[in-house]
Amino acid sequence: MTEKVALDWGNLGYGYTRTDYNYISYWKSGKWDDGRLTAENTVTISIGSTALHYGQECFEGLKAQTARDGKIYLFRPDQNAKRMSASAKGILMPDVPEDRFIDACLQLVRANLRWVPPYGTGASFYLRPFEFGHGDNLGAKPADEYIFCVYGSPVGPYFKGGMKPISICVADVDRAAPRGTGHLKIGGNYAGGLMTRMLAKQAGFDDNLFLDPQTRTLIDELGGANFFGVTKDGTVVTPDSPSILPSITRRSVIEIARDVLGLKVEERPVPIAEIADFVEAGACGTASIIAPIGSIFYNGKRYEFSGGKETGPITRRLYDVLTAMQRGDHPAPDGWLVEV
Ligand SMILES: Cc1ncc(COP(=O)(O)O)c(C=O)c1O
Incomplete structure (x- = not known):
């Protein structure tokens, strides 16, 4: 040892x-x-x-x-x-x-x-x-x-407080250009987000939610994580967009939701107008793992999920299975874990 x-x-x-x-x-x-x-x-x-x-x-x-x-x-x-x-x-x-x-x-x-x-x-x-x-x-x-x-x-933990639900606000600037480089993990995509992230933090939010740069009607992703929402009937919904970073955590969440938890998953364009229909929301990424989103501030209104202060049951199960797989406590699909 x-x-x-x-x-x-x-x-x-x-x-x-x-x-x-x-x-x-x-x-x-x-x-x-x-x-x-x-x-x-x-x-x-x-x-x-x-x-x-x-x-x-x-x-x-x-x-x-x-x-x-x-x-x-x-x-x-x-x-x-x-x-x-x-x-x-x-x-x-x-x-x-x-x-x-x-x-x-x-x-x-x-x-x-x-x-x-x-x-x-x-x-x-x-x-x-x-x-x-x-x-x-x-x-x-x-x-x-x-x-x-x-x-x-x-x-x-990336967000202070571990599984404490985070509050985010919809950014009024875009992270990536339409048909630009949002799908690549390159430094240039991040410099442009520093100012809006600082302003969000100063206003008391944990992060920004970016909309699609073409129409600004669809959810893209957070500053450093992908987004998912959960509908009343327990469907996990996550944006399909050419301008988001294809998150490996998100891909894992989709597979866990579908294959381990037996949930319905929809990967599709997600109108921002749909946030009112989600009962749970979360951010997923290597750094943030799965962070429950307690509220999203958009157009002068605060939308709350799971009461704003709780982690919803599906978000919790996704987190539990993903983190158990990552530390070898839950069987993971072939190739997911590489021993050092
Ligand atoms: C902009 C952005 N979106 C999403 C993610 C999440 O990707 P992953 O799950 O591969 O870490 C990250 C972090 O890498 C990111 O920087």
Whole structure:
């Protein structure tokens, strides 16, 4: 057994704690090098890096969890590898092959075992793989050289209060452009949301809900999570939209709802007008896991779900099964857990 660092595991916030090792790999002249672990947590890049000027950068987020027997598992890293490959190609970067991506994640966790929160603490080890263009560049064109890094950090809950229902407000700005890059996990999609998120927080909300940028009549997603609602008859409804990030947690929630809980699931455009019909609502993502939404503020009116302060029964069951699968307490479909 690895001796763990002395952290108050049960009270971790959602932030960066420097760990022992990071992973770095360089792409040059058409190929990736072998990659390596490094104790440094800085990279030296040219002032001409395309990431700095044109946002040629993409990233991922996934978690490692400790099971009851002490084994550590990554949750669906193949899905993160595929999504990062799509993000990279979408902004003309070479992609990291899936086996390399997963190997880098495994190496990183193995090198930082003492930072992986123990079973039962509610905390997890968050991994942040990312890729960006560097080298000496000036014009708006893809770089000739790229860096792929992975770093990680032990983290607690993303929304303070754990399963306490969050309150969100519909943003009056758009996160992504119609037919833009909203479906890719690239830095440029996030910078534009910082101001509206800050304003939402200042107004006492936990996050924003974005509408579809084309018509502003459909629900898209939250700033860092996908949305689902539950109807009176127990159907789980989640938006199908070209401008949202295809969430791996959401995909898992759909499969759990349908195949484990036997619920009806509808993945379709969801008019914002339908929020009045939902009896439960939730946000799902790697960081937020499944956060119950207590209220949505829209057009001067507050819409409440499950009384505004409770976690609805379906949201609770989805959370319980998903988190049990992630820590190995509930059988998961083949390939969902990769042992470190
Ligand atoms: C904008 C956005 N939507 C949704 C998600 C949730 O995706 P996932 O479940 O793959 O973490 C994230 C987080 O990665 C995100 O940043």
